[in-house]
Amino acid sequence: MIPEIGTFALIISLLLAVVQAVLPLAGAQRRNATWMSVARPAAWGQFTFTLLAYGCLVHAFLGNDFTVVNVASNSYSDLPALYRITATWGSHEGSLLLWSLILATWTVAVARFSRTLPLDMVARVLGVLGLVSIGFLSLLLLTSSPFERQFPGPPEGSDLNPLLQDWGMIIHPPMLYMGYVGFAVAFAFAVAALLSGRLDAAWARWSRPWATVAWAFLTLGVALGSWWAYRELGWGGWWFWDPVENASFMPWLAGTALIHSLAVAEKRGAFKAWTVLLALMTFSLSLLGTFLVRSGVLSSVHAFAVDPERGAYILGFMVLVVGGSLALFAWRSPRMIAGGAFTWFSRESLLLANNVVLVASVAAVLLGTLYPLFIDALGMGKLSVGPPYFNAVFVPLITPALFLMGVGPLLRWKGDELPHVLVRLRWALGVAVATGLLLPLTLEGYKPWAVLGLGLATWIVLTVLIAFRERVKHRSHWATLPRAFWGMHLAHLGLAIGVAGITLVVNYEQELDVRMNVGDQTQMAGYTLTFMGTRQVDGPNFQATRGTVVVSRNGVERYTLQPEKRIYDASRSVMTEAAVRPSAFSDLYVSLGEPLNPQLTTWAVRVYYKPFINWLWLGAFLMVVGGFLAAFDRRYRIGAKLRAPATSAASAAAQGA
Numbered sequence: 001m002i003p004e005i006g007t008f009a010l011i012i013s014l015l016l017a018v019v020q021a022v023l024p025l026a027g028a029q030r031r032n033a034t035w036m037s038v039a040r041p042a043a044w045g046q047f048t049f050t051l052l053a054y055g056c057l058v059h060a061f062l063g064n065d066f067t068v069v070n071v072a073s074n075s076y077s078d079l080p081a082l083y084r085i086t087a088t089w090g091s092h093e094g095s096l097l098l099w100s101l102i103l104a105t106w107t108v109a110v111a112r113f114s115r116t117l118p119l120d121m122v123a124r125v126l127g128v129l130g131l132v133s134i135g136f137l138s139l140l141l142l143t144s145s146p147f148e149r150q151f152p153g154p155p156e157g158s159d160l161n162p163l164l165q166d167w168g169m170i171i172h173p174p175m176l177y178m179g180y181v182g183f184a185v186a187f188a189f190a191v192a193a194l195l196s197g198r199l200d201a202a203w204a205r206w207s208r209p210w211a212t213v214a215w216a217f218l219t220l221g222v223a224l225g226s227w228w229a230y231r232e233l234g235w236g237g238w239w240f241w242d243p244v245e246n247a248s249f250m251p252w253l254a255g256t257a258l259i260h261s262l263a264v265a266e267k268r269g270a271f272k273a274w275t276v277l278l279a280l281m282t283f284s285l286s287l288l289g290t291f292l293v294r295s296g297v298l299s300s301v302h303a304f305a306v307d308p309e310r311g312a313y314i315l316g317f318m319v320l321v322v323g324g325s326l327a328l329f330a331w332r333s334p335r336m337i338a339g340g341a342f343t344w345f346s347r348e349s350l351l352l353a354n355n356v357v358l359v360a361s362v363a364a365v366l367l368g369t370l371y372p373l374f375i376d377a378l379g380m381g382k383l384s385v386g387p388p389y390f391n392a393v394f395v396p397l398i399t400p401a402l403f404l405m406g407v408g409p410l411l412r413w414k415g416d417e418l419p420h421v422l423v424r425l426r427w428a429l430g431v432a433v434a435t436g437l438l439l440p441l442t443l444e445g446y447k448p449w450a451v452l453g454l455g456l457a458t459w460i461v462l463t464v465l466i467a468f469r470e471r472v473k474h475r476s477h478w479a480t481l482p483r484a485f486w487g488m489h490l491a492h493l494g495l496a497i498g499v500a501g502i503t504l505v506v507n508y509e510q511e512l513d514v515r516m517n518v519g520d521q522t523q524m525a526g527y528t529l530t531f532m533g534t535r536q537v538d539g540p541n542f543q544a545t546r547g548t549v550v551v552s553r554n555g556v557e558r559y560t561l562q563p564e565k566r567i568y569d570a571s572r573s574v575m576t577e578a579a580v581r582p583s584a585f586s587d588l589y590v591s592l593g594e595p596l597n598p599q600l601t602t603w604a605v606r607v608y609y610k611p612f613i614n615w616l617w618l619g620a621f622l623m624v625v626g627g628f629l630a631a632f633d634r635r636y637r638i639g640a641k642l643r644a645p646a647t648s649a650a651s652a653a654a655q656g657a
Helices: 002-030 039-062 069-074 081-089 092-113 119-143 168-196 201-232 243-268 272-294 308-335 347-377 387-410 418-442 448-473 483-508 614-631 634-656
Strands: 510-517 521-524 527-538 542-553 556-561 564-568 574-577 579-582 586-595 602-611
Touching: 002 039, 002 092, 002 119, 002 168, 039 069, 039 081, 039 092, 039 119, 069 092, 081 092, 081 168, 092 119, 092 168, 119 168, 119 308, 168 201, 168 243, 168 272, 168 308, 201 243, 201 272, 201 614, 243 272, 243 347, 272 308, 272 347, 347 387, 387 418, 387 448, 387 483, 418 448, 448 483, 483 602, 483 614, 510 521, 521 602, 527 586, 527 602, 542 579, 542 586, 542 602, 556 579, 574 586
Parallel strands: none
Antiparallel strands: 510 602, 521 527, 527 542, 542 556, 542 564, 564 574, 579 586, 586 602
């Protein structure tokens, strides 16, 4: 009866979501405090029953209940217990349940940490989140039940997709969904502000930490996905501009624009309409990613192959959310009062320029992702848009944004003087240009893109140091600097490190495909690799041929790499498990191709040398830490305490009304 309890829990969750959506929104409209106060307990109830449903699904997977179609299709008796838990989100149905659980988690977080906000604003925010929950819970119950039964159940399951049997997939999907769904909170704050007509600095302050936390989670999710693809897919790539990769990258770009625009809206009361539009756009792009992954319109290692009925439902829901929110925006936008004035050379103007560049980048990626789908839908043949297009379009667009990122934080609000700023930055600009021009001379080949990338990375690092130096002049000690300041510049520093890593690995990586017999040697980046042969290894649910490659340098043995070729018992899928030796400055990456003789003594071997590739993920980690530091800045807590008396008075007035 456990699966039936899970289904019943989802039904209760849907009913509570309806209550959470209808009564608080109606109460806010009618100024009925009793109805508005229903929002928080309804949110907690929805979270409780969604968590119960997810627990029932985990129980079915751990217990190998193959009468549940989802379990039979995505698990196996010999699958390790940890992967049986992660298999709960390895399917369309399970991933949607995880999405709903994370949405419920964000909702109760808003309910818990918004007690000092005006009651009507909280009611509207939680009501909008309830409407979003209705969409996903109804999708689960109507077309995508994770608890669908089959009698009799098969004696054995079909196994989890071997690509997902990697510990990177244990944390990548939840972190990615935390980012995707987290932007629903920013969306809800924007819609609530439009409904109330209260688009002021207070609204931006309420929304900003939630958007920043969502951005940090999405940054972590995207980085983990790139790291997983690099390790697991066996071809040495870390980003291929795959449509599903793009589906997560577009909300990240829009979210980056959003958190910067919120800073202007909070500090200066400007960009109100633009900030609201960015909040709507970011969550809409998250929904678009959901549609692309689950509609079956594209083929990808990241996508779920599902029937068109589910895709049509998601598309309809997306059109309803996007169309409804844009209609509300069009209705309210004429009433939005412009914020403070600023000159063409000010922090506001450079942040606006950066926003425009980021949105243009989103448009370029969106065009390259959707255009082949439109051509295919019109019956005009298959069209592939790959890395050449994205690299040629995206890099020139994002380059000015990276340059402006160094200047913007150093300018004053309202306006600054160009000659004064040039004097402050002349040494940084000179050193950045010199580094970009000279550093490639020490590397293998002088490449223009390396000059540009290294120059920009150096420029960002130097401007961060200048910002710290100038800020410390006005404070007694660096430790007194606010968390938001640390977070912003740590994120910028992380991006600079990531840009340097991307530049070096793209321009100076080496690749070698070689035929190797036992005892054969090959050279790569100063290393000597000796193939020692293969042996058979039994895994928990696979059989593997494990190769041994001894790596030496200058005649001294350094380490051994052991790539594998696996055959999984249930699906008979053949998978390549690369062997990677990471270090701070380079990776040596070896994968087995196909055997070239019946005795399995001669193999096709692929070897990669990846300089500074780990700087990508180090930079992403610093960006994540910076995001969380900025989100938990002390001023948000102090501001909440200062607003508490006013909130209590407003609630009392609403109660009286």
